[in-house]
Amino acid sequence: MTIHLILGGARSGKSTYAQTCAEQAACGRPLVMIATAEPFGAEMAARIAEHQAARGPAWRTLEAPLQVGQAIAALPAQSCAVLDCLTIWLSNLMLKEVDVDGEMRDVERAAKAFEGDLWLVSNEVGNGLVPETPLGRAFRDASGRMNQRMAILADEVTLVVAGLPLTLKKASS
Numbered sequence: 001m002t003i004h005l006i007l008g009g010a011r012s013g014k015s016t017y018a019q020t021c022a023e024q025a026a027c028g029r030p031l032v033m034i035a036t037a038e039p040f041g042a043e044m045a046a047r048i049a050e051h052q053a054a055r056g057p058a059w060r061t062l063e064a065p066l067q068v069g070q071a072i073a074a075l076p077a078q079s080c081a082v083l084d085c086l087t088i089w090l091s092n093l094m095l096k097e098v099d100v101d102g103e104m105r106d107v108e109r110a111a112k113a114f115e116g117d118l119w120l121v122s123n124e125v126g127n128g129l130v131p132e133t134p135l136g137r138a139f140r141d142a143s144g145r146m147n148q149r150m151a152i153l154a155d156e157v158t159l160v161v162a163g164l165p166l167t168l169k170k171a172s173s
Contacts, residue, residue, distance in 0.1 A: 001078075001114065001115055001116050001117050001118075002117050002118075002155045002156060002171055003111050003112075003114075003117075003118050003120065003153060003154045003155050003156075004018070004021065004117070004118065004119045004120065004154060004155070004156045004157075004158065005119075005120045005122065005147075005150045005151055005153075005154035005156070005157045005158070005169075006018045006021075006119055006120065006121045006122070006157075006158050006160060007122055007123070007124045007147060007157065007158070007159045007160070007168075008123065008124060008159060008160035008161060009123065009124055009127070009161070010123060012160045012161055012162065012163070013160050013162070013163035013164075014121050014122075014123075014160040015051065015082075015084050015085070015121055016054070016163070017158070017160050017163075017165055018082045018084065018119040018121050019033075019054070019055065019082055021119060022080040022081070022082050022117065022119055023058070023080075025080050025117050026080045029078050029079055029080050029116070030060065030076050030078075030079040030080070031058050031059045031060065031079070031080050031081075032059070032060050032061075032062060032075055032076070032079050032080070032081040032082075033055060033059050033060070033061045033062070033081070033082050033084060034062045034064050034068065034071045034072065034075075034081060034082065034083040034084070035048070035051075035061055035062065035063055035064065035084060036064060036065050036068065036083070036084065036085055036086070036088045036089040036092060037065070037084075037085070037088050038065050038092070051084070062074070062075075064089075065088075065089070065092045066089070066092055066093065066096065066098065066103075067103075067106075068083060068086075068089050068103070068106075068107050068110075069103065069105075069106025069107045069109065069110040070106070070110070071083075072107065072110035072111055072114055072118065073110040073113070073114075075114060075116060075118075076116070077115045077116060078115060078116050079116040079117075080116060080117045080119075081114075081116060081117070081118050081119070082118075082119045082121065083118065083119070083120050083121060084121040085121045085122060085123065086120055086121065086122035086146060086147075086150065087122050087123040087125065087143055087146075090139070090142060090143055090146055091139060094135075094138070094139060094142065100142060100146075104146060104149060108149065108153055111153060112153070120150055120154065122143075122146070122147055122150065123143070124147065124159070125139075125140050125143045125144070126140060126143070126144045151168075151169065154169065155169075155171040155172075156169055156170055156171050157169035
């Protein structure tokens with residue numbers, strides 16, 4: 001099976017792209033969304049509701065704001081799963097002061113062992129301004145390192161810009 005990394009900026013279309021790819025690949029297999037966002041405010045609750053409505057009833061949702069490796073390990077074999085989004089997961093870990101490196105190793109192990117297709121969605125945050133605060137800079141740096149690790153892990157990597165996918169890494173035949 002295949003691990004796909006989908007990168008892009010905010011509102012670039014990366015989540016929609018990953019969801020569409022999973023739906024096209026499913027062919028009757030279970031569709032599972034691993035959601036990392038928590039509704040801390042009205043705006044985030046509205047974003048979550050928008051994503052849920054766009055998915056429709058064919059999708060089962062696993063809420064995993066912190067333990068993404070365990071969520072991947074719990075996926076049904078042969079399913080098509082989208083993890084949305086690694087960047088929010090990373091911020092959850094950092095704000096709770098959890099061992100980011102250890103959690104990433106858990107995700108890498110679980111993703112390698114998963115017997116299905118997995119799309120990992122992540123924001124590309126390193127192309128903008130240098131963050132003003134030490135926490136912002138630490139997050140940008142950790143996000144860049146995480147995306148590099150996931151790109152090495154992934155069979156395929158796609159950058160989505162303005163809703164258009166650009167293949168950065170293609171699975172070898």
